[in-house]
Amino acid sequence: MSRILLIEDDHAVRVGLGTALGRYGHDVAAAASGEEGLRLHREHAAELVLLDLMLPGMDGFEVCRRIRGAGTVPIVMLTARGDDVDVVSGLEAGADDYVVKPVEPRVVDARIRAVLRRAAPAASAAAGRTTAWGDLVLDRAAMTVTRAGRPVAMTPTELRLLLELSASPGQVLSRQQLLESVWEHSYLGDSRLVDNGVQRLRAKIEPDPARPVLIQTVRGFGYRFGPV
Amino acid sequence: MVLAFVAVAMVTATAASAAGYAAARASLVEETQRRAVETVRDQVTRLAPETAYPPDQQALDRLRTSLGPDAMVTFEGLTSASGSTLGLITDDLRARVARDDGFAVQRVADDAGPRLVLGTPVLLTDVDGSRRDSGVDVYVVHDLAGTEAQLDRWTRVVVLTIAGALPLAVALALVVSRSVLRPVQRLAHSATELAEGNLGVRLTPSGRDELADLVATFNDTAAALERSVGELRRREAEARRFVADVSHELRTPIMALTSIIEVLRADAAGRSDQDLELATMAVDRTRRLARLAEDLLELSRLDAGVGDLRPEHVDVVHVVTGTVRTRGWADVAVAAAGPVPARVDVRRVDLVVANLVGNALRHGAPPVVVEVRAEPDHVVVGVTDHGPGLPAGTDPELLFGRFAKGDPSRTSSDGSGLGLAIARVNARLHGGDVTAHDDPGGGARFELRLPRRPEVSADREDDREDDDAPA
Numbered sequence: 001m002s003r004i005l006l007i008e009d010d011h012a013v014r015v016g017l018g019t020a021l022g023r024y025g026h027d028v029a030a031a032a033s034g035e036e037g038l039r040l041h042r043e044h045a046a047e048l049v050l051l052d053l054m055l056p057g058m059d060g061f062e063v064c065r066r067i068r069g070a071g072t073v074p075i076v077m078l079t080a081r082g083d084d085v086d087v088v089s090g091l092e093a094g095a096d097d098y099v100v101k102p103v104e105p106r107v108v109d110a111r112i113r114a115v116l117r118r119a120a121p122a123a124s125a126a127a128g129r130t131t132a133w134g135d136l137v138l139d140r141a142a143m144t145v146t147r148a149g150r151p152v153a154m155t156p157t158e159l160r161l162l163l164e165l166s167a168s169p170g171q172v173l174s175r176q177q178l179l180e181s182v183w184e185h186s187y188l189g190d191s192r193l194v195d196n197g198v199q200r201l202r203a204k205i206e207p208d209p210a211r212p213v214l215i216q217t218v219r220g221f222g223y224r225f226g227p228v
Numbered sequence: 229m230v231l232a233f234v235a236v237a238m239v240t241a242t243a244a245s246a247a248g249y250a251a252a253r254a255s256l257v258e259e260t261q262r263r264a265v266e267t268v269r270d271q272v273t274r275l276a277p278e279t280a281y282p283p284d285q286q287a288l289d290r291l292r293t294s295l296g297p298d299a300m301v302t303f304e305g306l307t308s309a310s311g312s313t314l315g316l317i318t319d320d321l322r323a324r325v326a327r328d329d330g331f332a333v334q335r336v337a338d339d340a341g342p343r344l345v346l347g348t349p350v351l352l353t354d355v356d357g358s359r360r361d362s363g364v365d366v367y368v369v370h371d372l373a374g375t376e377a378q379l380d381r382w383t384r385v386v387v388l389t390i391a392g393a394l395p396l397a398v399a400l401a402l403v404v405s406r407s408v409l410r411p412v413q414r415l416a417h418s419a420t421e422l423a424e425g426n427l428g429v430r431l432t433p434s435g436r437d438e439l440a441d442l443v444a445t446f447n448d449t450a451a452a453l454e455r456s457v458g459e460l461r462r463r464e465a466e467a468r469r470f471v472a473d474v475s476h477e478l479r480t481p482i483m484a485l486t487s488i489i490e491v492l493r494a495d496a497a498g499r500s501d502q503d504l505e506l507a508t509m510a511v512d513r514t515r516r517l518a519r520l521a522e523d524l525l526e527l528s529r530l531d532a533g534v535g536d537l538r539p540e541h542v543d544v545v546h547v548v549t550g551t552v553r554t555r556g557w558a559d560v561a562v563a564a565a566g567p568v569p570a571r572v573d574v575r576r577v578d579l580v581v582a583n584l585v586g587n588a589l590r591h592g593a594p595p596v597v598v599e600v601r602a603e604p605d606h607v608v609v610g611v612t613d614h615g616p617g618l619p620a621g622t623d624p625e626l627l628f629g630r631f632a633k634g635d636p637s638r639t640s641s642d643g644s645g646l647g648l649a650i651a652r653v654n655a656r657l658h659g660g661d662v663t664a665h666d667d668p669g670g671g672a673r674f675e676l677r678l679p680r681r682p683e684v685s686a687d688r689e690d691d692r693e694d695d696d697a698p699a
Binding site for chain 1: 476491
């Protein structure tokens with residue numbers, strides 16, 4: 001039973017999807033506007049936010065930025081437009097994943113579970129509880145990251161991405177591999193998710209995100225973890 | 229262009245001077261010759277009556293003396309000559325004088341300079357007025373040195389004139405070329421700008437010549453172009469907005485339906501068989517409606533030019549295998565000799581291949597084989613089934629039309645009728661195509677052919693990587 005906050009202005013979608021997700025075992029709170037959604041989120045923090053981008057009043061991007069600014073709760077966007085710009089803007093606003101409407105409730109459920117699984121300790125945790133690179137320390141069992149002794153707030157997606165990349169230092173991981181291991185998407189997933197995730201991760205762990213030393217881009221292939 | 233102007237000016241100035249010189253020279257020579265002939269004729273006319281006939285040597289000498297220093301007079305065997313230039317009187321000239329009644333003139337030149345040799349018979353006028361040849365021939369050598377000196381002076385004048393006129397002509401040419409060519413250059417520059425898409429470019433007209441007319445025409449054309457392109461862009465933007473709006477308006481209720489019907493069907497499972505059957509049917513039809521809407525929207529997006537290509541470096545064999553695997557098509561075989569690396573939009577290739585395979589499974593007969601083949605510049609994905617082949621007597625191209633039904637007997641329950649149209653638009657977005665034909669082994673074969681490195685569309689993947697520091 002996970003607490004889901006559904007922010008969706010269309011009444012039928014809100015009720016229909018809310019009910020269906022309830023049948024899948026989620027505890028769904030629904031909001032009809034961005035403002036209401038933010039209020040609900042403050043009152044009882046959700047474990048995951050399902051956010052429609054086209055909202056009257058405060059739009060989904062702004063809601064996304066505000067939720068992201070306040071914490072690390074995973075956000076899955078519901079996009080209705082076929083416009084690719086929506087997806088990019090949503091990812092830049094801090095969303096972890098997205099589904100395109102119309103989508104069947106079981107697909108949404110699967111996506112929600114995949115996102116929430118990212119917060120679970122990695123299978124490789126036993127291999128070494130903690131690893132340090134400079135002043136950055138990753139505790140694989142506790143699923144925490146500290147930098148210079150201070151905890152770094154990470155979304156489950158960022159944390160899982162760091163775990164996957166750091167599990168095989170020096171090895172190049174393709175975007176497709178990362179999509180499958182972190183996002184649990186099929187090979188057809190949107191590689192922009194990976195690029196966006198890497199950018200956000202760099203912003204949190206790299207001393208200078210513009211000149212990354214921990215996560216290297218390997219042109220045409222993917223990413224490689226390894227302090228240089 | 230300026231050089232050409234200058235060259236033309238130079239040639240013109242030189243040619244004009246040279247032509248003037250040649251004409252003047254010809255007329256001077258003519259005049260000199262005419263005067264010499266006149267003089268001799270006057271002398272002969274005046275002296276002839278004073279001479280007794282037939283003349284003796286003394287009479288000939290007298291006649292010769294009055295003609296001038298270089299002269300010769302002959303009468304049958306007698307000759308009276310003086311001067312050093314008489315060798316110039318040729319036999320040819322003498323023959324001509326003997327033959328004709330008129331003047332024979334010959335121009336000769338030797339080391340001493342050019343000379344004019346004149347010869348004429350002396351004619352006698354009888355009391356009855358008739359004229360007859362007296363048998364006396366007169367020859368006079370006229371020195372042309374004076375004329376030649378005159379010509380030399382002229383030549384100098386002409387050369388000086390050309391020397392003086394040339395710089396003037398060049399300067400004039402430069403001025404003209406600037407006033408004519410500069411506006412032409414500006415026009416050409418503006419036309420280039422216009423062609424590059426700066427539709428706001430205009431020229432300031434000056435003067436009232438043909439060039440000014442041309443500038444006005446250019447401005448009108450640019451304005452008309454700007455108007456129609458603006459209109460076109462406005463409509464395009466409108467179309468895009470419409471597609472986006474329709475997309476939202478259509479997807480939202482379908483999304484609601486999809487969710488609600490799934491709940492209803494779950495509830496119906498506990499009730500009568502009829503309820504369950506109806507609910508299941510509703511779920512199925514909702515899915516089909518969703519798919520039709522998606523296909524329509526996809527096509528509208530492509531038509532509105534919203535569809536952009538996001539090419540990535542991939543192994544097409546891997547993509548095709550994934551397409552078949554994720555759709556759960558266990559009995560579809562993928563055949564490839566090895567990896568086929570290419571730069572394609574994975575999502576679109578998946579869509580096209582899924583369409584072709586889905587089509588083959590619905591309309592053809594198993595086994596369906598997907599073959600991926602590399603050509604130097606292309607990647608070819610062939611989907612072959614073992615059914616009856618393409619519908620007989622149908623143009624394969626018609627299959628790619630919208631809502632085309634390859635088999636008229638087919639019920640409307642499968643597919644949206646847009647699949648192949650979408651496949652083709654997606655292939656063409658890559659700069660490739662999809663074609664259909666009968667396979668030699670029976671069955672139908674649909675072939676997707678894509679360039680391995682599409683030149684259209686920006687390198688988005690690479691652009692993205694440029695944001696990071698390269699490894």
